[in-house]
Amino acid sequence: MTGFSESEERLALRAAVADLGKRYGGQWFLKKARAGEKSTELWDEAAKLGYLGVNVPEEYGGGGGDIGDLAAVGEELSAQGCGLLLMVVSPAICATIISRFGTDQQKQEWLPRFADGTLRMAFAITEPDAGSNSHKLTTTARRDGDDWVLSGRKVYISGVDEAAAVMVVGRTEDARTGKLKPALFIVPTDAPGFEYQPIEMDIVSPDKQFMLFLDDVRLPADALVGAEDAALLQLFAGLNPERIMAASFAIGMGRYALEKGVEYAKTRQVWSTPIGAHQAVAHPLAEAKIQLELAKVMTQKAAALYDAGDDMAAGEAANMAKYAAAEACIKAVDAAIQVHGGNGLTAEYGLGALVAAARVNRIAPVSREMILNFVAQNTLGLPKSY
Numbered sequence: 006m007t008g009f010s011e012s013e014e015r016l017a018l019r020a021a022v023a024d025l026g027k028r029y030g031g032q033w034f035l036k037k038a039r040a041g042e043k044s045t046e047l048w049d050e051a052a053k054l055g056y057l058g059v060n061v062p063e064e065y066g067g068g069g070g071d072i073g074d075l076a077a078v079g080e081e082l083s084a085q086g087c088g089l090l091l092m093v094v095s096p097a098i099c100a101t102i103i104s105r106f107g108t109d110q111q112k113q114e115w116l117p118r119f120a121d122g123t124l125r126m127a128f129a130i131t132e133p134d135a136g137s138n139s140h141k142l143t144t145t146a147r148r149d150g151d152d153w154v155l156s157g158r159k160v161y162i163s164g165v166d167e168a169a170a171v172m173v174v175g176r177t178e179d180a181r182t183g184k185l186k187p188a189l190f191i192v193p194t195d196a197p198g199f200e201y202q203p204i205e206m207d208i209v210s211p212d213k214q215f216m217l218f219l220d221d222v223r224l225p226a227d228a229l230v231g232a233e234d235a236a237l238l239q240l241f242a243g244l245n246p247e248r249i250m251a252a253s254f255a256i257g258m259g260r261y262a263l264e265k266g267v268e269y270a271k272t273r274q275v276w277s278t279p280i281g282a283h284q285a286v287a288h289p290l291a292e293a294k295i296q297l298e299l300a301k302v303m304t305q306k307a308a309a310l311y312d313a314g315d316d317m318a319a320g321e322a323a324n325m326a327k328y329a330a331a332e333a334c335i336k337a338v339d340a341a342i343q344v345h346g347g348n349g350l351t352a353e354y355g356l357g358a359l360v361a362a363a364r365v366n367r368i369a370p371v372s373r374e375m376i377l378n379f380v381a382q383n384t385l386g387l388p389k390s391y
């Protein structure tokens with residue numbers, strides 16, 4: 006970013022990704038989702054063009070760009086109706102954590118595959134009994150010689166069926182204090198003792214969510230990512246990019262719905278003018294546009310802070326951006342459906358299918374309420390109720 010506009014390179018990247026997204030588009034995406042198929046062709050083509058590895062360091066074959074570049078890719082694909090959910094976890098969280106905190110060996114092993122997009126790595130933090138309260142995580146790793154033995158349950162984990170590995174947030178026992186502290190492990194999806202089951206969701210998407218069962222999964226010493234002592238720092242370093250990507254994903258989805266709504270409002274006519282001339286139709290679209298733009302500016306700020314190395318300030322901005330983007334997306338989808346009247350809920354127009362997908366943005370990866378808690382406590386200094 007220079008001033009309030011993105012660099013020429015970023016804008017060119019957006020245009021190129023939008024061209025790719027247009028060749029696939031929302032109808033293609035919905036058809037895949039409804040047939041129970043994956044969006045693999047788009048992932049592979051985007052990967053081949055280097056778009057999924059834009060943030061991976063050049064020395065590992067990536068684009069050497071930053072999280073703002075990756076967010077631009079995510080937003081533009083989403084704005085064409087074919088967002089790739091796994092971008093939020095694989096390149097944004099997992100590649101970031103490994104490139105910032107992985108050992109040389111881990112970087113050599115994983116980063117080239119993030120760079121060329123041949124690898125998808127899922128990310129598992131949520132547990133059935135912990136939910137938003139990550140202090141209650143019970144997935145635990147114990148030492149056995151040089152190995153780790155990991156056991157626990159995870160829920161709602163996206164894309165495990167397509168992933169070669171999952172980055173699992175667990176705990177290890179502190180040798181000095183006996184207390185459990187967070188630690189990140191890379192677990193291959195074919196490891197003995199690792200099983201997963203799909204969760205039936207009412208979301209129309211090629212990307213699915215899974216329950217994970219880890220029963221005494223034996224892992225080599227180097228499955229632990231980075232330092233055992235720095236896990237919290239590492240986790241936050243990965244969760245800020247996740248929020249920035251989730252915001253971009255939501256903004257793209259909102260842009261997609263808004264564009265459909267505007268197009269329809271310009272052409273549909275049931276009285277003497279196109280329906281878009283009625284302010285009751287036009288204003289919700291204008292409001293959605295304003296909210297999406299506001300969310301985008303905050304997302305760009307969060308990315309700029311993150312890329313400048315200010316993790317604390319980036320955390321606040323990324324939470325605010327994710328909140329704003331989710332609300333803007335839900336509003337845009339709702340406005341677009343309303344403008345379409347009955348057509349808003351036909352399979353042909355595909356907007357009804359966006360309702361649950363848009364709503365996800367208010368729940369995951371961090372809920373609206375937990376963001377409000379964060380801002381109330383950290384930004385405003387209010388006391389905590391929980």
Ligand SMILES: Cc1cc2nc3c(=O)[nH]c(=O)nc-3n(C[C@H](O)[C@H](O)[C@H](O)COP(=O)(O)OP(=O)(O)OC[C@H]3O[C@@H](n4cnc5c(N)ncnc54)[C@H](O)[C@@H]3O)c2cc1C
Nearest residue numbers: 128129130131136137161162163365369370372374375391
């Ligand atoms: C489509 C989808 C994909 C997902 N993908 C992944 C993934 O890839 N990896 C992963 O690890 N997780 C994933 N998740 C999980 C997601 O991050 C969680 O659903 C989310 O963090 C909320 O946790 P929970 O569902 O357990 O809700 P709960 O924690 O049970 O919360 C329920 C409700 O109570 C509210 N609440 C809880 N505590 C408080 C409080 N202190 N103050 C006010 N309100 C509160 C919450 O905001 C929420 O509205 C995914 C979820 C979905 C829906």
